[in-house]
Amino acid sequence: MDPIIAATHADPYPYYAQLRAEGGLVFHQGLKVWVASSARAVAAVLAHPDCHVRPPSEPVPKAIAGGMAGNVFGQLMRMNEGERQRCPRSAIQPELVLIGVDEVNALVGARLITPDADGLYKAMFRGPVCVVAALLGFSPAQGRAISELTADFVACLSPLSDQAQLDAAQAAAEQLRGYFVELLDDPDNKSPLLAGIRKRFAGDPETLIANLIGLFSQTYDATAGLIGNGVVALIRNPTLLRDAACVEDLIAETQRFDPSVQNTRRFVVASCEIDGVSLNPDDVILVLLASANRDPQLNDSPDTFMLDRPQRRSFTFGGGRHECPGQIVALSIASATLKEILARKPALNRLAWNYRPSLNGRIPVFSDRVIVHREQARSHI
Incomplete structure (x- = not known):
């Protein structure tokens, strides 16, 4: 086990506890990175001005530099510091907060969801992007196409992607840009979300398009x-949810207890001291968000899944200047989607799952478990 493998391990949390016991910020000899595992260390790293989201020597990964995917990556607020981070964030975050729960519920409710593994996959991976596309003013047909393109584009964000996936990501970035060029030129667009973002945004159009992608x-x-790990929680403990009114609490606790983003990285750009440890330029810190969520110093009884947890605290959406601006809408979409899934009364006990290959994500992919009745099995003996 190491902190990277842990993200997709069946149960990484005892290992995270072991790391916390060894020290909040320690050097991992195998990975050659510093590992922040305690809530105190994680908070300090995320807040420190000398811990950046990209190494100064490689603002865009070499594998995608020079293409449209690289152009988009290089302008993303989540991958930049200073004004290149603050400008798009100050335009987008305030508008995302204004999105109403009822509007999200209606958009999710309009989608066809089937109670099998294939329907669950589409609800998890396609539905949320379609909801955001609709909020920005795209038609349902455009939203479906955009969800497929997004599936291709995100490959450029993963070091595990092969050349064919990276080529597809470059093509998808070109097409996604084209969709937004047309959307921004459409005088009939009635999206309050897009109108509000454009009113607040003071940068150039390409930066706006990149951050909308x-x-x-x-x-x-x-x-x-987030949706998938909520389903896993229910499979493991069906008594968690006694009525639909508790779905929001279940999703809120899922993002703390078993988050979809297990870790992130920070790159040290100047000599500094964090949590009593001296760090040097070019040091890399692996920030274990999921471990910090289970730190007893952050949450009481952290290994207990508690729907009505008082003062729930979590690093799942990051912290400091790079905290995820879409936290509220993500929770709303996940809650609405899980409600719709459960309304179809899926046979959760017939679902099996494994985790998608990833260096930082914990994302289950479900399959329909083949259940052979004992009588049928005997007939083949």
Whole structure:
């Protein structure tokens, strides 16, 4: 086990507890990175001005530099510091907060969801992007196409992607940009969300387009994992949810207890001291968000799944200047989607799952478990 493998392990949380016991911020000899595992260390790293989201020597991954995917990546607020981070964030975050729960519920409720593994997959990976697309003023047909393109585009964000996936991501970035060029030129667009973002945004159009594409990419994996891990929680403990009114609490506790984003990275750009440890430029810190969520210093009884947890605290959506701006809408979409899934009365005991290959995500992919009745099994003996 190591902190990277842990993200997709069946149960990484005892290992995270072991790391916390060894020290909040320690050097991992195998990975050659510093590992922040305690709530105190994670908070300090996320807040420190000398801990950046990208190494200064490589603002865009070499594998995608020079293409449209690289152009988009290089302008994303989540991948930048200073004004290149603050400008798009100050335009987008306030508008995302204004999105109403009823509007999200209606958009999710309009989608066809079937109670099998394939229907669950579409609800997790396609539905949330379609909801965000609709909020921005795209038609349902455009939203479906955009969800497929987003699935291709997010491959450029993963070091595990092969060349074919990276080529598809470059093509998807070109097409997603084209969709937004047309949307921004459409005089009949009636989206309050898009209108509010455009009114607040003071940068150039390409930066705006890149960060609107970024809304889709952030929605895709993280929200899928949030929905999926909520389903896993119910499979493991069916008594958790006694009525639909508790879905919001279940999703809120899921994002703390078993988050879809297990870790993130920070790159040290100047000599500094964090949590009593001296760090040097070019040091890399693996920030274990999921471990910090289970730190007893952050939450009482952290290994207990508690729907009515008082003062729930979590690092799942980050912290400091790079805290996820879409936290509220992500929770709303996940809650609405899980309600619709449960309304179809799926046979959760017939679902099996494994986790998608990832260095930082914990995203279950479900399959229909083949159940052979004992009588049928005997007939083949």
